[in-house]
Structures are given as C-alpha cells and as structure tokens.
Amino acid sequence: xSKLIFEHGETTxxxxxxAAVPRxxxxxxxxxxxxxxxxxxxxxxxxxxxxxEKLDAAIDFLGGSIDVEVDRDWIxxxxxxxxxxxxxxxxxxxxxxxxxxxxxxEHEALIxxxxxxxxxxxxDDSSLADRHFQRLVAPGHRYGxxxxxxxxxxxxxxxxxxxxxxRLLWDGSQMIVGVAGAVxxxxxxxxxxxxxxxxxxxxxxxxxxxxxxxxxxxxxxxxIDKPERSQCQLVLGHVAPRYGTPDYTALMPLETTFxxxxxxxxxxxxxxxxxxxxxxxCRMMRARSPYWFRIVxxxxxxxxxxxxxxxxxxxxxxxxxGIAADELEFAVGHITGSLPFMRATARQRMRLALRHRLLxxxxxxxxxxxxxxxxxxxxxxxxxxxxxxxxxxxxxxMVATADEVVPELERAGLAPTEIIPYDSY
Amino acid sequence: xxxxxxxxxxxxxxxxxxxxxxxxxxxxxxADPHAxxxxxxTWYGVGSRHExxxxxxxxxxxxxxxxxxxxxxxxxxxxxIIERTGGDNNxxxxxxxxxxxxxxxxRDLATVVELEADRMANLVLESPELExxxxxxxxxxxxxxxxxxxxFADEELGRLAYTIHPYRWPTIGWMEDIRSMTLDxxxxxxxxxxxxxxxxxxxxxxxxxxxxxxxxxxxxxxxxAADIPVHPTITEPAQTEERRRSFAKxxxxxxxxxxxxxxxxxxxxxxxxxxxCAILGAGQSSRLYRRLVVESxxxxxxxxxxxxxxxxxxxxxxxxxxxxxxxxxAEAEIDSVLAQLQGELISEExxxxxxxxxxxxxxxxxxxxxxxxxxxGHFQTTLGDFRxxxxxxxxxxxxxxxDIQRVARAHFGRHNRSVIEILPDGDEE
Numbered sequence: 001x002s003k004l005i006f007e008h009g010e011t012t013x014x015x016x017x018x019a020a021v022p023r024x025x026x027x028x029x030x031x032x033x034x035x036x037x038x039x040x041x042x043x044x045x046x047x048x049x050x051x052x053e054k055l056d057a058a059i060d061f062l063g064g065s066i067d068v069e070v071d072r073d074w075i076x077x078x079x080x081x082x083x084x085x086x087x088x089x090x091x092x093x094x095x096x097x098x099x100x101x102x103x104x105x106e107h108e109a110l111i112x113x114x115x116x117x118x119x120x121x122x123x124d125d126s127s128l129a130d131r132h133f134q135r136l137v138a139p140g141h142r143y144g145x146x147x148x149x150x151x152x153x154x155x156x157x158x159x160x161x162x163x164x165x166x167r168l169l170w171d172g173s174q175m176i177v178g179v180a181g182a183v184x185x186x187x188x189x190x191x192x193x194x195x196x197x198x199x200x201x202x203x204x205x206x207x208x209x210x211x212x213x214x215x216x217x218x219x220x221x222x223x224i225d226k227p228e229r230s231q232c233q234l235v236l237g238h239v240a241p242r243y244g245t246p247d248y249t250a251l252m253p254l255e256t257t258f259x260x261x262x263x264x265x266x267x268x269x270x271x272x273x274x275x276x277x278x279x280x281x282c283r284m285m286r287a288r289s290p291y292w293f294r295i296v297x298x299x300x301x302x303x304x305x306x307x308x309x310x311x312x313x314x315x316x317x318x319x320x321x322g323i324a325a326d327e328l329e330f331a332v333g334h335i336t337g338s339l340p341f342m343r344a345t346a347r348q349r350m351r352l353a354l355r356h357r358l359l360x361x362x363x364x365x366x367x368x369x370x371x372x373x374x375x376x377x378x379x380x381x382x383x384x385x386x387x388x389x390x391x392x393x394x395x396x397x398m399v400a401t402a403d404e405v406v407p408e409l410e411r412a413g414l415a416p417t418e419i420i421p422y423d424s425y
Numbered sequence: 426x427x428x429x430x431x432x433x434x435x436x437x438x439x440x441x442x443x444x445x446x447x448x449x450x451x452x453x454x455x456a457d458p459h460a461x462x463x464x465x466x467t468w469y470g471v472g473s474r475h476e477x478x479x480x481x482x483x484x485x486x487x488x489x490x491x492x493x494x495x496x497x498x499x500x501x502x503x504x505x506i507i508e509r510t511g512g513d514n515n516x517x518x519x520x521x522x523x524x525x526x527x528x529x530x531x532r533d534l535a536t537v538v539e540l541e542a543d544r545m546a547n548l549v550l551e552s553p554e555l556e557x558x559x560x561x562x563x564x565x566x567x568x569x570x571x572x573x574x575x576x577f578a579d580e581e582l583g584r585l586a587y588t589i590h591p592y593r594w595p596t597i598g599w600m601e602d603i604r605s606m607t608l609d610x611x612x613x614x615x616x617x618x619x620x621x622x623x624x625x626x627x628x629x630x631x632x633x634x635x636x637x638x639x640x641x642x643x644x645x646x647x648x649x650a651a652d653i654p655v656h657p658t659i660t661e662p663a664q665t666e667e668r669r670r671s672f673a674k675x676x677x678x679x680x681x682x683x684x685x686x687x688x689x690x691x692x693x694x695x696x697x698x699x700x701x702c703a704i705l706g707a708g709q710s711s712r713l714y715r716r717l718v719v720e721s722x723x724x725x726x727x728x729x730x731x732x733x734x735x736x737x738x739x740x741x742x743x744x745x746x747x748x749x750x751x752x753x754x755a756e757a758e759i760d761s762v763l764a765q766l767q768g769e770l771i772s773e774e775x776x777x778x779x780x781x782x783x784x785x786x787x788x789x790x791x792x793x794x795x796x797x798x799x800x801x802g803h804f805q806t807t808l809g810d811f812r813x814x815x816x817x818x819x820x821x822x823x824x825x826x827x828d829i830q831r832v833a834r835a836h837f838g839r840h841n842r843s844v845i846e847i848l849p850d851g852d853e854e
Binding site for chain 1: 437457504508509510511556557559560561563567707708718780783784791794
C-alpha cells in the first residue's frame with residue numbers, strides 16, 4: 001500500500017501534511033506514563049541548528065504551524081502552511097523527526113509544564129471526569145493509562161529514555177503521510193520521501209503494548225470530590241467492540257439513537273423533557289483495539305441522582321430491547337447521510353483516510369459502511385446489544401461535592417464504591 | 426416579489442453575490458459546484474447588545490426557543506428533519522447578532538428554506554417550552570460560568586470594564602434574569618426582532634444561484650417587514666483610571682485577566698491592533714508567551730486578542746498561572762512587555778511574521794462551506810457589508826511598524842485597563 005494519502009484542493013492557498021506512525025502511548029513503559037507524549041513534545045523544542053526559541057520563531061515566521069498529536073495508538077506530526085512556505089515548513093518538520101536536540105534544560109522545563117497541565121486538567125470538570133474514567137473503567141487496559149502522565153511518573157521521566165523512545169517511535173518504514181491542499185502530486189511524492197527518510201527504519205518496537213482487559217463485573221460508582229460544584233459531571237461506560245468489527249457496525253445505529261444526535265433518547269429525556277442538563281450523549285470510541293462505550297452528561301447538583309437513575313434505566317432498556325425498526329431506519333439514514341460532511345474538503349478527506357489507515361482499516365472504509373448499515377435488521381442490532389452492552393457491569397464516575405451528593409446517592413441505592421479527592425490523580 | 430441585486434465579490438475562485446428582497450431580507454450566495462454540501466445560515470441583527478437591563482440573556486434564551494414548535498411543525502420536528510438528511514444544525518448568540526446554521530446535502534436545500542422561513546414567522550411560544558429551555562439555559566450558565574473559572578473571570582471583566590454599554594452584561598445573561606423572563610417578554614422580543622428586514626440569509630455550497638433566489642423568494646416573500654427599533658449608539662465614557670477586582674476560587678492555578686479599552690471592528694485602527702495582539706500572543710515565539718510561559722515559567726497559557734465587535738471592544742490579555750505564582754508577578758511581566766512594544770518599533774521580521782499568521786488564519790476560516798458562510802454572515806451583520814471581510818484582511822498587509830507602536834501607546838495604558846484576578850481559596854489578599 002502506498003505510504004501517501006493525497007488530496008488536491010485549490011480553494012485556498014493553504015496546504016497541510018501529516019506524518020504518522022501507528023505507535024502511540026500504549027508503548028509507555030510501566031511507571032513512565034506520559035513518556036510518549038513527553039518525547040514527542042520535546043522533539044519540537046529544538047532541532048538541528050535551532051534551539052527552541054529559534055525553532056519556534058522559524059515556524060511562526062511562516063505563519064503556519066507544526067504540531068504533534070499523541071494518541072494511544074499513534075503519533076503524528078502535522079503542519080499547515082501557506083503553499084508558498086511548504087518547502088521551509090517541510091524542512092523544519094524533517095529536522096524535528098531526524099535531529100531533535102533533546103536538551104536537558106528543555107526536558108526539565110517540559111516536565112514542569114506538564115505538571116502544571118495536570119492542574120489545568122483538574123480545573124476543568126469535564127476533563128477531570130474523563131481522566132478518572134479512563135483509569136477506572138477497565139483497570140490495566142491499554143487505553144486506561146493517562147497519556148499526559150501523573151505527578152509521580154512525570155518526575156521520573158529520564159531524558160535518555162525519552163530520546164531512545166522518540167527514535168524507536170518514529171520509524172520511517174511504518175510511516176503514513178497525508179498531504180492535502182494547494183500542492184501537486186509530484187511535490188506530495190517528494191514530501192513522502194523527505195519525511196520517511198527523516199525517520200529512518202528502525203526494525204524494532206519501542207516496547208510491548210499493554211494488554212486489553214475486560215470491564216470488571218458489577219457496578220462501580222466513583223465520586224470525584226471537588227468543592228463548590230453546582231453541576232455534576234457524569235461519565236458511565238465499559239469496554240465495547242472494536243471499530244470495524246461486525247458487532248461495532250451493528251451497534252452504530254443504536255449508538256446514534258441512544259445518544260448520537262440532538263433528537264436521541266438521552267438528549268430528549270435528559271435535556272428537552274426535563275431540562276436537567278445542557279447536553280447528554282453517548283459514543284463508542286474508535287481505536288485499533290476494543291475501546292470504551294461512554295455516556296456523558298452534566299446535570300445540576302439538585303437533579304444529579306435522579307438523572308443517574310434515569311440514565312441507568314434507559315441504558316438497561318436499550319441494552320435488552322435494542323431499537324425499533326423506524327429508529328433503525330432513521331439512524332442508518334442519518335449516519336450514511338453524514339458522510340459527505342466528513343469529506344467536504346481536501347483536508348477532511350485526507351485526515352479521514354489517514355485515521356482509518358492508522359486504525360488498520362482500508363482508507364475508504366467509511367464509504368463501504370453504508371451498505372453494511374443498510375443490511376442491518378433489528379434482530380441483529382438487538383443481538384449485538386445484548387452481547388456487547390453491559391449495564392450491570394459498569395463504571396460510573398461523578399465529579400461533584402461529596403457532602404452534598406453522597407447522602408442522596410445512598411438513599412437511592414447508589415452508594416459510591418469510593419470517594420476520591422479531585423486532586424489526587 | 427422581486428430581488429434587487431446589490432453587490433458582488435470574488436474569493437476562492439468563486440463569486441459571492443448579495444441580493445435584497447422587497448421585504449428587506451438580505452441574501453448572500455456563494456455557489457460552489459464542487460462542494461458536496463450546503464451551509465444555509467440565517468443571521469439576525471440582534472444580540473445581547475440589544476437587550477435591556479432586567480432582561481439580559483433574552484437573545485440567547487430565544488435562540489434556544491427557536492428550536493421548538495411552529496404552527497406547522499411539532500416539537501422536535503425541526504431537528505428531526507435536519508438529522509434525517511444526515512446534516513446537522515446549530516446556532517449561536519453573541520453581542521451583535523444571533524445566527525442559525527443548517528448544514529445539509531444540496532438535495533435538501535428546499536427543506537431547509539421552508540423550515541427557516543417557517544420559524545422566522547410562525548414560532549409557537551408557550552409556557553412549557555419556555556420553562557424547559559429556561560432550565561437548559563440555567564444549566565448552560567452553570568457549566569460555562571458558575572463552575573468554570575475562566576468563564577466567571579470573563580463575565581466579571583465585562584461587568585467591571587463597562588459602566589453603561591450593554592457589552593457589560595454576559596450574553597448568556599445574569600441568572601436572576603434568566604429565571605425571571607416572562608412569556609410576554611419573549612413573545613415581544615420575537616415580534617420585534619425576528620423579521621425579514623432584520624435578517625441576512627447566507628447560502629454557500631453546491632447550489633445554483635438562480636434556484637436559490639427562486640426558493641428563498643417563494644418562502645420568505647410573503648413575510649412582512651417589521652419596525653425594527655433603532656438602538657442609539659451608546660458610547661461608554663472614557664476610562665480615566667485602572668479598575669481591579671479579586672476573587673477566590675477552588676483552583677491551584679491563579680488567573681489574571683486584563684481588559685484594555687479597544688476599538689470597534691470597523692475602526693481604521695482595528696487591523697493594527699489585531700497585529701499588535703498577534704505580536705503579543707500568537708504562537709510560541711510571541712512576546713507574552715516567551716516571557717510568561719517559556720522564560721519565567723509563571724504561566725501555563727497566555728492569550729491576547731481584540732474581538733470583532735460592532736462597538737469598541739476590550740483588548741484582552743488573559744493568563745492562567747502555574748501553581749505558586751501570583752497575578753502581580755504576571756502583571757509585572759506583562760507591563761514590561763507592553764512597555765517594550767510601546768517604546769520600540771517591532772522588527773521587520775516580526776511584522777512579516779504576524780502578516781503571515783493573519784493570512785493563514787484568514788484562509789483557514791474560508792476552507793469549508795460553514796466557515797465561509799460564517800465569515801460572510803458575521804461581517805454583513807456586524808458592519809453592514811460582507812466585503813469588509815476582504816477589505817480588512819487586505820488592509821492588514823498595509824499596517825506599518827509605526828502603526829503598531831501608535832496603537833500600543835494609545836490603548837495599553839494602565840488608566841485604560843480593568844483587571845480581574847482569581848486566587849486559590851485561602852490565598853486571598
């Protein structure tokens with residue numbers, strides 16, 4: 001398969017490129033959570049002849065951006081620039097891949113910065129809920145560890161390990177390059193050569209990824225105790241089928257019906273009928289391995305417990321009974337009709353294909369989904385629901401003020417399994 | 426029913442044409458034969474600026490109510506119809522406008538035109554809908570302000586910096602006003618502001634212009650113009666001395682937010698001020714970022730911007746500090762950076778940099794149909810002419826180093842600023 005995903009577009013004088021490898025934070029060694037992210041960020045803090053200040057100035061001068069993205073399954077270096085500045089932008093990106101400086105002073109500064117980023121996460125209730133949910137939903141799961149790191153792991157990150165890790169992650173033989181915008185095919189081909197050469201073939205893995213663990217049996221409620229909350233962030237979920245499998249496809253209309261649109265059941269019951277929250281939805285997350293099914297909402301404190309009870313009832317109902325035929329038809333129409341919106345610009349088409357390649361799926365996988373979805377019937381959806389959705393084996397994370405919520409939770413038979421101080425992780 | 430062609434412009438290799446219907450409805454069309462989607466947006470010339478004290482948040486609450494039933498379509502039907510197409514819709518309210526966006530496949534354009542014309546004129550407003558949306562908006566306020574430190578700080582800045590201008594109250598409204606809005610007030614608001622002569626429809630994407638003109642005329646042509654009140658321009662009195670307030674919140678990260686009296690989007694100095702803000706805060710090589718985040722490590726984030734408002738806006742410098750650092754430390758560094766900007770001309774290299782940044786940002790906004798429609802609708806509604814988008818972008822290339830120094834001296838003075846500090850609980854001075 002070609003390393004290049006290319007989408008030409010001349011509507012603006014911009015171009016974008018992304019160099020990605022299917023190796024991400026799942027390769028963080030034990031006790032060194034955050035290493036992949038740290039290595040990827042640190043590589044952008046000085047490369048070749050340019051220290052951090054000069055590298056930042058060189059990138060900003062072009063008016064564009066070069067950023068690193070760290071996922072659990074992959075990392076990517078992405079750039080956007082004016083077409084006239086592509087050559088220089090590519091040079092700088094290659095320098096980051098091939099010759100990052102990894103200076104000790106920048107390493108230490110980045111650690112301090114990441115520790116502050118943890119404060120930032122704890123300040124934002126939605127991010128805070130998500131952070132705890134990730135680690136609690138299926139302990140030991142490869143996607144359960146934080147990509148940012150913890151206070152303890154960040155303090156332990158060794159510079160030389162980061163350097164080695166970076167070198168092993170960026171393997172040119174594994175690289176996929178996406179190019180989009182006001183750029184020719186021949187220039188895109190040359191860009192692939194430049195980027196893959198900058199990240200030479202290594203022939204070895206950066207480590208062993210973590211295993212995939214199941215959702216523990218039973219319902220677990222974790223209350224993340226934070227003072228003065230007028231709202232409660234709720235995240236509920238469990239491990240779900242892997243994107244691209246027949247079970248995942250069979251559940252897509254159910255996901256849409258339950259919480260994937262404004263007119264979904266969750267949104268209608270929680271927000272429209274009762275006004276309990278600004279939003280309510282669900283999502284089956286997409287990765288190379290089985291990831292989470294998550295329900296998210298943020299009711300006011302006064303109705304947090306009734307909202308949780310309502311959602312649990314609704315989830316039990318749909319997990320047992322599936323969806324009606326008219327709901328299936330509507331959801332399939334919505335999903336297939338939404339595809340053009342995901343592919344409307346050259347950059348969107350490139351990113352969509354790249355994302356699927358990184359998920360180990362064909363570039364045009366979404367285009368074939370329509371036929372599979374249209375072939376579904378309610379029995380198939382219900383079977384998948386009963387097999388894969390586990391309302392009784394569930395992790396529930398609530399960010400709230402414990403004193404105000406716990407008594408009511410206990411009265412409702414939803415006593416917390418554990419109360420966790422919000423700044424403890 | 427007749428259209429009057431008004432003006433045209435070209436961008437992205439496409440024509441953009443504005444027409445006006447006999448009842449005052451504006452229509453901007455940017456047809457793109459290669460676009461597989463259509464963005465249909467309706468921009469109303471009413472925002473929180475048009476509210477009155479005691480009814481703050483009305484424009485935003487009303488935006489929520491627009492998604493309820495009409496005489497023809499039952500509750501929830503609007504969203505249902507759009508979602509059936511595979512498209513989606515949303516809306517936003519800000520200080521100078523409220524806009525509604527529908528993104529649909531081209532084959533469903535007629536459906537959207539019918540829906541939007543219907544709710545412009547035939548919305549049903551009753552108590553159950555009002556009460557339900559009131560709770561949703563109250564929830565939204567809690568999420569965005571009461572439980573959000575930065576949202577809270579922003580709101581307090583507006584309250585402190587403005588004394589009489591309606592930019593002083595938050596678009597989402599004060600909670601007591603959200604809770605007390607009556608059905609009569611809501612209905613009156615609808616009748617007053619939701620009329621064709623207070624709206625511009627913007628259509629971008631895979632459409633045929635002639636077909637759009639016919640479609641829009643057929644659905645909106647029978648709607649009557651309203652007597653839109655002309656709000657007198659309220660000039661906020663000049664600020665003669667610094668204003669400050671401090672608050673305590675449960676956070677380990679203090680905040681420092683300064684608002685300097687700036688200019689309106691249509692003011693000749695807006696481009697220079699925009700580039701001055703880029704010098705200060707755009708990218709990791711920007712002056713404030715270098716000083717606060719990299720060199721002194723006082724801050725986690727720093728931002729500097731001047732909003733695109735119809736009336737003079739606040740130039741905002743906001744920073745989230747690292748644990749253990751104080752707002753006065755951040756202020757000292759910021760003052761030093763501002764003094765340097767005022768005292769010395771920037772280099773030619775820095776000027777080229779921020780022009781390149783502005784150019785990239787400009788084109789990034791115009792990459793997709795939704796972004797194009799939004800840019801056109803914003804400038805048409807805020808400044809009365811969508812072509813100002815391109816004029817202002819063009820003028821950025823003519824801003825000189827002297828212009829930047831001049832606007833920095835004119836606006837970044839202590840007498841001209843209002844400051845909000847957020848301190849961790851227990852650290853209050």
